[in-house]
Amino acid sequence: MTSMRGVRLVSHRAMSSCPSAAIGYSTSLADTMSGCPSTAIVKSTSPAVTMSGCPFAAIVKATAPAVAPKVREIVDDFYPRMFSNSPEAKAFFNPANQFKEPPLQRMALANAVVAYATSIDDLSKLTGALEIIAHKHCGLGVKPRHYSIVHQNLMESIGHVMGDAVTPEVGEGWSEAVLALAKNLCELEAKLYAESAGRRGGWKGVKDFRVAGTRRVATDCVELTFKPVDGAGPIDFTPGQFLTLHLHKRGSTPRHYTVTNAPGKDYLQCCPKLVEGGFVSSALHGMKEGDVVGVSAPFGTFKLSGRPAVLCSAGVGATPMKCFLDSAPEQVKFVLHIDRDEAAHPFRKEMEASSAGTHFHYTDAGGRPEAAALVEGALKPYLAECDFFLCGPPPFLADMSAALKAAGARSIHLDVFGPALAQPN
Template sequence: MLTEQQKETIKATAPVLREHGTAITTRFYQMLFEKHPELLNIFNQANQKQGKQQRALANSIIASAEHIDHLEEIMPVVEQIAHKHRSLGIKPEHYPIVGENLLIAIKDVLGDAATDDIMQAWEDAYQVIADIFIDVEAKLYDETEQQPGGWKDFKPFYIADKVVESDVITSFYLKPVDGQSLPTYNAGQYISVKLDIPSETYTNIRQYSLSDKPHADYFRISVKREDEHDPNGVVSNYLHNDTNIGDHVEVSAPAGEFTLNTYSTKPLVLMGGGVGVTPMMSMLHQVVNEQPNRPVSFVHAVRNGDVQAFKDEVTNLVLNHQHVNVHTILSNPTADDRANQHYHHEGFISFDWMTQHLPYEDADFYFCGPKPFMETVMNHLHQLGVSDNRINFEFFGPQETLQTTA
């Protein structure tokens, strides 16, 4: 337990951490991987190169410092991170390694400002926070393993089919090698896929949203092929270009907190930007099956029809559901798009468009996509007076902060 004095010490350091947080976490990861290169088999190196993981960890540390006397207030974030940790295979034995290097990084960056009292307070605080994560993750591991069809860590699957959805997105149908039935999952959840790529020194793990409703015999993920020079493209390009039907991959059980609330009967708005449509597809499947009378607005914003995935699937899915309205928004439609009117709006999602076409006064909103897309949507929702308890979103990758102006 932390003393009241230690809590006050931790809270007092929050402004300093906010100023130097990214420098601390950058130093932390540098030392961590130098001392424990085996952890490079777990961490996403693309996120490291882009600084996303450093910023996400810095934000977590700052939030912990600011709420150290009321840690229950950050439990939603803890739950979200714990789901990611469970799907990656983070274990209790990793936490002392992290703590040791994090404390050294704090001391290195803050220098003389990191007094003995401050460092002792942070050492004790880290243990309290680590224990919370370990406890939450232990429960998730147990629940995952004990559910019907569940398993712990990773399990061998094979690629049963590859289906091209657009010029840049391909769906992969993954079936368990042992032929056992798969666990059910909540729309919006994801799985981790672990690959040993011949050209890469370390194992690569990536998390992909499940893009279909639950099936007993397969998972479906739909992967965007990134530019070959993009650090995010190592795994996606390998999946697209170098895997074949029958190839094996390692897969975690489904995880994630970004899930559809089917207890709500409010109108539902599902908004996907580009490949961010993948969790929206799973949610669309769920709502038309479980709440066929619930009004739904399904919005997909994408560059043009060539890169738009799931056009036919969405059309067929809503064919007999009069309560579902589909809105396709193309920012740069092709000549074929214009000739055949394969879309409903040209340009980007605007405040006026949302005002005219979406039931913003009482709807629940779920959205996912590139950060600029999500910031645009969030700003418009705030301008429209939509309360935060009706707004749900998820980043692909480490949690970031949406910069809003409203």
């Protein structure tokens, strides 16, 4: 055990140097981050969406500043309204998110609406954000008919909260804007649904899987193996994607879990961490072989770039890293992981067994690490050559990505186990 610059090194293998950059970097960090309403999101290369020529664009743009301060009120009115009008829509929404304080998501939404309204003539600026939303919606199983429910209730909420300020002209402008956004999302989602059903072992909607095995991989983490009840397989997906579990349990709403195994097997694995008071993680930790759950095919935008990679995780953020190590070990040059202690560290053995260099920091022994010191002490040799893949709690993501950026990292990709667009950067 050694320590450098205040960083306690629990395990630190030789840092293999990255292969020299024969690989060209076509985009700098600044390029990949620009244009997206949330700088936390690495822009994807999906087709641009536009709303050019929309007669309502000017109205939305002009009234956005008046609507923006009221968004919190509109959202607070909208959810209960939609839930009481439509049990079908309610069944998608995790009740735990409705009680979170501070209401990070809802306040972020206010900013997003202004961003949306001011870039309404060129929605291509929102492409990265729409892609993330569409992948989440596909895991949930959102269908075009649900957009009508949302539209109807949202317009009622806007009318209710804004009162006389909503002239027919203004109301129509916002209505058209939401419909246009919905149309873009529906089109993207139709494409994603078709792609995922067309992959080897792919399927549409929710399919039954049986628990074929459980393995404790850390104090609070169990890896579950699911096999399709219909026996179909092997199953392809993009490493880094999540499956969505739909428990056959009254009152349950869907949850996403990163797939932890490599593609091409006749099973899917995921690793839920037990969350105190958590509805789905508690149920999963009580599961036995033979239990049946509903599973949506894998979706999600977090994936390797094809360039040399450094994986940085904290806690259960180790799950996509396990998948990357299984799927593309040759691309991974270094693995950094932070956890409470050795016993709490999921997939520690798999990380150690890889040929990549490792640095594990345990906070019980070493205290909370400074992100800048971690970068300086362990990641510096990789800054020029590698892309960085981060997954862990929001403060970890915010601190590490800020420190990596300050140190000159060129490309940073974040996986967020919650609303990705609310992640501060």
